[in-house]
Amino acid sequence: METATGKIDEEGMIRRLTEEWVDALRARDLDRMMKNYSPDVTVFDISPPLQYVGAEAYRRKWEQMFKSIEGPIGYEVREMTVTAGDEVAFCHCLNRISGKMKGGKGNDGAWIRVTVCFRKVDGRWMVTHEHASVPFDGKSGKASLDLKP
């Protein structure tokens, strides 16, 4: 993608990758979700462990996740900001994931904070780091799942 000035629209490419990832998630298509992750990605995820090292480990988390959610998975992205150089980029946004856990009830979902960091490898943007979280209340020690953007 090129802008009117002929410069490659790196920001637009990052946005498109993110849209494709969300489409793949809704379709429960793991291969498509994982195709832009670097094999050595480090992921700080919403729930333990402290970190996943490597795309394979992170992929297994999603496999488990898909087994435990029945029916459609909702995923909404808000307030996305993209910063892209020629070789390094990052984006952050507030996302809401919702669905019905097996044997449980459906819910409106919780808002999570997501940061995705990219490096260009052989001309292709790859995710080398991702960080998703919910803040927790210091007094109760509980995750704050009812915050809204």
Next chain:
Amino acid sequence: METATGKIDEEGMIRRLTEEWVDALRARDLDRMMKNYSPDVTVFDISPPLQYVGAEAYRRKWEQMFKSIEGPIGYEVREMTVTAGDEVAFCHCLNRISGKMKGGKGNDGAWIRVTVCFRKVDGRWMVTHEHASVPFDGKSGKASLDLKP
């Protein structure tokens, strides 16, 4: 800083900024801590709110934090990885913050995950986004404060 090949060592600069920030935190020197934050930084922090928008709001959080911790503040950084282009950079690490809350007991501290994202503005690396968190256990809803790297 230049490398042997004459290229500016952007990665080394990011590492140095981080070391300076940790020094400033231990010294409770807010001005020094905040000097490399962009005025429009977006911070996803360990505890609510969902996000801080702007360096001023984030600075006030640290002011409160310093009031509630008495005595020395411990801060350890591990497994830091830096990815730096010419204009955009990010780093991530596992950090342990410890201290004695006023009227409370000292503790060994919890390991947190930290991602810091930078953009070069007028030749200077500035933090435009930061994300710090602890994962939470989906069953208990509680933050997992006892995980170790």
